[in-house]
Amino acid sequence: MLELRDIHLRWDRRPLLDGVNLRVDAGHTVALLGPSGSGKSTLLKIVAGIETPERGSVWFDGEDITRTPPHRRGFALMFQDFALFPHLDVRDNVAFGLVEQRVPRREARERAQALLTRFGLGAHAQARVWTLSGGEQQRVALARALITQPRALLLDEPFSALDAALREQLRAEFRDRIAEAGMAAILVTHDEAEARAMAQQGWGLHEGKLRSLW
Incomplete structure (x- = not known):
């Protein structure tokens, strides 16, 4: 279980x-909605350990990880630009996290x-990622995130660069994979339809505070 307790952070003196509090159970996805600049991505970075709150704490399975560096949290992040490595083929992109963990390359x-x-991409294993469609690249990014069996998955507008039909298809696929893996997931999005399709709970972030949407 992932928890945020009384998170405070100022930006430009405001x-x-x-005082953000949030709980995400294993196998569940919680969506964060709000306008640009409302702090959604900043909150995700605090969960990841990229930013530190001025006050408050981040907990996972009963352990305070507020001061734990990002690489030791065991969380995976996915952003809208996929962040795949163009010089590696599809298989090596997915294997990258395991190699970093000193798993033998073979x-x-x-x-x-x-x-x-x-994931239905076995035939593309030795292709270059830039030859794949947007949806295929997003599946590669998800496979790369999941292969290390992360404790939590943090998604920041993961489908915003894709067309509407593909977004709808991938929402269901991601939701099922997250539940299957039994991890806690936070989805940052401005699209309420996307949030409702993927998340069991939705929260709106406005003027620094969360309010329940469903």
């Missing part, structure tokens, strides 16, 4: 996050191939 590639096959 409260950006003003084993990492075998595990990446198996996951790509589950």
Whole structure:
């Protein structure tokens, strides 16, 4: 279980996050909605450990991880630009996190191939990522995020660069994969339809405070 407790942060001398509390259970997705500049992405960065709150704490499974560096939290982040490596093929993009964890390259590639096959991308394993469609690239990004079995998945506008039909297809796919993996997930989006399709709970962030939407 992921928890934010009384998170405070100011920006340009005004409260950006003003006593934010949030709980995300394993296997569940919580959506954060709000206008640009409301602090949604900043809150996600605090969860990831990229930013530090002025006050408050981040907890995971009963442990205070507020001061734990990002690489030791075991969380995976996905952004709207996919952040795939153009110089690596699809399989090595997915295997990258395992190699960083010192898994032997051959084993990492075998595990990446198996996951790509589950995602319907096995035939593209040795293709360059820039030859794939937007939806295929997003699936590669999800496979790369999931292969290390992260404790939580943090999604920042992951589908905003895709067309409407593809967004709808991927929403259901991501929701099912997150539940299957049993991880806590936070989705930052401005699209309420997307949030309702993927998340069990929705929260609006306005003037530094969260209010329940459903």
